Each structure stands twice: as structure tokens, then as C-alpha cells.
Amino acid sequence: MAAPSKLAYLLERLTQGVAAHDRENPTHHTWGIGMAHFDIERLGLEEGEEILPGIVLQSDGGVTGQFRVLCDGRHEEGAAEVEEEELVEAVGSQPVEIPSPAVPPPLKPPV
Numbered sequence: 871m872a873a874p875s876k877l878a879y880l881l882e883r884l885t886q887g888v889a890a891h892d893r894e895n896p897t898h899h900t901w902g903i904g905m906a907h908f909d910i911e912r913l914g915l916e917e918g919e920e921i922l923p924g925i926v927l928q929s930d931g932g933v934t935g936q937f938r939v940l941c942d943g944r945h946e947e948g949a950a951e952v953e954e955e956e957l958v959e960a961v962g963s964q965p966v967e968i969p970s971p972a973v974p975p976p977l978k979p980p981v
């Protein structure tokens with residue numbers, strides 16, 4: 871079960887990753903964070919949720935244990951939209967087979 875402190879740590883890493891990307895690419899508009907579906911599940915997160923203000927979490931089919939800063943800008947050498955940051959420390963190394971929601975679900979508009 872992912873402790874709330876782990877989620878706080880993850881959000882801090884995401885914030886730092888976005889900030890680093892935006893600092894290096896001031897003309898880019900960052901709109902999302904990409905994670906492997908596996909990571910989203912084991913972190914107890916939800917695809918499509920606004921994980922940071924203005925930043926939506928997307929399942930991108932990428933490498934597990936990392937996240938990508940998704941933006942509308944172009945990156946050199948074909949690495950468009952990709953900035954990789956280690957996620958391993960945040961999620962821990964132990965496999966989580968039965969994810970239990972440790973954090974309250976994100977606020978959603980009534981359906």
C-alpha cells in the first residue's frame with residue numbers, strides 16, 4: 871500500500887520534472903505527465919486525473935519506473951515530448967499485486 875508520504879514524494883518529483891523541462895524549454899506548453907499503465911495502477915492513480923494543476927496524467931505505454939513530461943513542443947533527436955525521470959524511488963521496489971487505495975480519490979464532478 872502506497873503511503874501518503876510516497877504520493878507526496880512522487881508529486882514533488884513530478885513538479886520538479888515539469889519545472890526542469892519548462893526551464894529548459896520555456897516556449898513549450900506542458901500539458902501532461904506520461905506513465906506506464908502499470909505504474910499508474912500500482913501507485914493507485916487514475917489515468918486522466920489532473921495530477922498537478924493544469925497537468926493531466928496519461929498512460930503512454932512507456933517504460934515503467936519513469937515518467938515523461940508531455941508537452942506540445944519539439945525535442946531534438948526524435949525525442950519529442952519525452953523527458954525521463956526516475957520514478958523508481960517514489961514507487962519503491964516491492965511489487966504491489968493488490969493495490970489498495972491509500973489516498974482519497976481525486977475530486978470528480980458528479981456524473
Ligand SMILES: [Zn+2]
Binds near residue numbers: 943944
Ligand atoms: Zn518540451
